[in-house]
Amino acid sequence: MNVKNVNRRVALRGIGLGSLAGGMGLMGFPDKAAANNYQKATKALPPLKITNVKAIATQPHGIELIVVKVETSEPGLYGIGCATFRQRAHAVVTAIDKSLNDLCKGRDVDNIEDIWQSVYQSSYWRNGPVLNNALSGLDQALWDIKGKRANMPVYQLLGGKCRFAVDCYAHASGTSPEEVADSVQGYMDQGFRHVRIQMGGYGATQLLGGYGDDQTAVTPDFKKAGFGMPDDNYMDAVVYAKSVVDIFKTTRERCGEKVELLHDIHERVQPMEAINLIKKLEEYRPFFIEDPFSPENNRYFKLLRQHTTVPIAMGELFNSPHEWIDPMKDQMFDFIRIHISQIGGISPAMKVARLGEIFNVRTAWHGPGDVSPVGHAANAHIDLAVWNFGIQERVNFSDRVREIFPGAPYIENGYMHVNEVPGLGVDIDEKIAAKYPIQEVQLNSWTHLRKMDGTVIRP
C-alpha cells in the first residue's frame, strides 16, 4: 500500500468533514481551511507546466507512425500520445512541431479539456484530419501524464473497469474463399471469437479477373490507354461483391456458427451495390458490416436501414463528434468505428462513446496497422471503462515495434490487456525509433484505386 496515498486519502477524508462543516457555515465562507487541507493533501502534485511538445515519427515497417511527446517542468515526467495519419505524416509532424509546441508551452498540464478546447479553436478552421491528429497526440499525452501523477492507469480516471479485458477481432484474408476460411480457423484456434474476413486488398490480384480465373489476364483499359499513374490499382466491383458472399458462405460452412464474422466494404462500391451485397449476407449473420458508404453518401443509410437489419459499423473517416448526432439519434449505425487520433484523442472519443450509450450504439474503435501502439493503448483504456463497448480491432505488434514501444498492449486468447501501470502504460524508445525514419516521399498507392475506365474510386 502506498503510504503517500493513504496519507492523501486520510487528508481528503478530513477535507470532506472540513468542507461539510464549512458547507454548513460552521467555519465561515469561503472555506479556506478545507482549501488549505486540499493543497496540503495534494502536495505531491506541484503545479506542472508544459515545457515542450514534439513529434516522434518512425517507420519500423511499411507504415509511418507518429507520436506526440509532451515534456513538463517536472524532470522525467512526460506523456506520449498517438497522432498517426500515415497518408499525410509530414503534415502532422509539422503541425505538431510548428504549431502545437508554440501553443502549449507554459500551459498547466493538468487542464486537459481547457488545453484541448484552446488548441482546437486556435486554428479557427478546424475539424480536419491533420490538425485533429496533432491534437489527439497532445490529448493522449496529457491523459498519460495525468495518470502518472494520479498513480493510476488512465482507465481508472475514466471510471474504472467495466470488463476484465478487451475482446478483439483479428483480420483473416486469402486468395480464395477456402484460404480465408482456413485463416479464420487459425484465429479461432488462437482463441479469437471475432474475425474480419476479406479476400485480400480491394484491388488485389485475385479480385481482378475473378479468383480461380486467369488472374494475370486482366490489364484494365485505363492502363492500356496510359491513363493515371503507374502504381494505380484496378478494382472490379462485381467480382469483389461476389467474393464477399463466397467467403461468408465458405467460412460459415467450414467454421460453423460460433465465430462472429465481420467485413469492411470500405466505401469501395456504389451505395446500391453495397445495399444489395449486405442483403445477400443476411443468411450468414455478419457481426457487422463496416463502412458500406463513404461519408459523402451518408444519406443512403436511411434506405439501407429500410432493407436490412445487418448491424452496421461506420465512422473511421469522421472528423468530429458532431458528425455522430444524426446517425445516432436516427439509429443509423450500430458500432462507432472512430479512428481516435482522427477526431482529436481520448477527450472527444469519450464524448462520442457516452453519446453512444444513450442511443445504444457500441464502440468498435479503429485499430489497424496505422495506429501506433500508444494509440492502441488509448483505444483499450476507453474500451475497459465504457459500458457500451462493442469490439476492438487489433494488430499483432512485431518484436521491432515492441522494442520501440515498450509496454504496448498484448493479446491473450483474443483479449487485449493494457500494461497495468500509471498512465497509458506505453513508452517510446526514441533512439530505436530514430533508426527507422519516415520516408521523405510518401507514396501510398493503397488509396489509388480506379475503375476499368480510370475513374477514381473513393477509398
Ligand code: GCO
Ligand atoms: C480498417 C481500416 C483500415 C484502413 C487503413 C487506412 O477497418 O482497419 O479500413 O484498413 O483502411 O487504416 O489507412
Ligand code: MG
Ligand atoms: Mg475500415
